[in-house]
Amino acid sequence: MTRMKFLLAIAGVCTIAVSSWAATFYVDAAGGNDTNDGFSPATAWKTVAKVNGSTFAAGDQILFKRGGVWNESLVPPSSGASGNPIVFDAYGTGEAPTLTGYVGLPVGSWTLDSGNIWKTSITSSSFNYVLFGYIGSDGTVGSVWGTKFTSGKSALVAPYQFYFSSDVLYVYSPAATNPAIYYGSMAAMLMTNGQIIYINGKSWLTIQHFKVTYFDTYGVRIGGASDHITIANVYSDGVIPAGTTPHGFYVSASPAPTDIKFYNVEGLFGTRSGQEKKESALSFVSAAMQLTEAVANREIVDEDKFKAGLSGIIDGCVQCLNASSWAHANKQQ
Secondary structure, three states, rough: HHHHHHHHHHHHHHHEEEEOOOOEEEOOOOOOOOOOOOHHHHEEEHHHHHHHOOOOOOOOOOEEEEOOHHHEEOOOOOOEOEEEOEEEEOHHHHHOOOOOOOOEEHHOOOEEOOOEEEEEEOOOOOOOEEEEEEEEOOOOEEEEEOEEEOHHHOOOOOOOOOEEEEOOOEOOOHHHHHHHHOOEEEEEEEOOOOEEEEEEEOEEEEEEEEEEEEOEEEEEEEEEEOOEEEEEEEEOOOOOEEOOOEEEEEEEEOOOOOEEEEEOOOOOOOOOHHHHHHHHHHHHHHHHHHHHHHOOOOOOHHHHHHHHHHHHHHHHHHHHHHOOOOOOOOOOO
């Protein structure tokens, strides 16, 4: 009987140890496979969808390979625990893992439909933005956001116009020239009215060392009954012109959270150097001073409306600049 009690005690200790064991999972956009177990770089998963559809335990780590690019949204499926969060992070060397709505459309992806209309296949329910590149007379490369038509491809009669239906994108390209050649480059933006990273009703999570780009609503959104969230070393670049959005980092959790932290995040000025960020801030101040002088000189007669508008601009600038790290010499991406 004594021996049996001893064996049962050992079994109980082993059970506790196994239940508290935290796992590390790897995700590799280029070399992974969702049929793998994900427990090593050699057997990494491939897609964010695999991550979103899995269940994780407190203390687990989900590591995305640096240099990888995913055209998917990350929606953490599980919560961690107090002092033992679930961590989403990077591994390897190179550029931070990138979650993006940007899908490049190279020359080889296009075929002539008819006349000046070209087409390419894109798997998507819908999207609102196509980015047309162009080469300026001085050789510089710029960009133009196209005009979307919904009535049909026959409505496309001028440059920068596009129509999308049944997973096929149609664009107008003069002289029946491949769009990627005529415009210099082409890309579709697939994150329509959504978010790149969405934490919804989850707690005790850490997300760090990611880059989120090309979204028309939210880069990182925290909603639902979420709390105890840490976002660190995340670069958010919202460049799609969608009215008052996009928001790089947006918290709309309910009930009101008590513990959400942002460390060393980049928004709005993320692609600029420290000096450029400083110059941008100074330009805001300079413009505000000039406008204030215009009020004093009675060049602007509705002072109350002016002050209200300027206050809103300054508040927005302060929030964005607070989210930027101007001089972190050892910044991690």
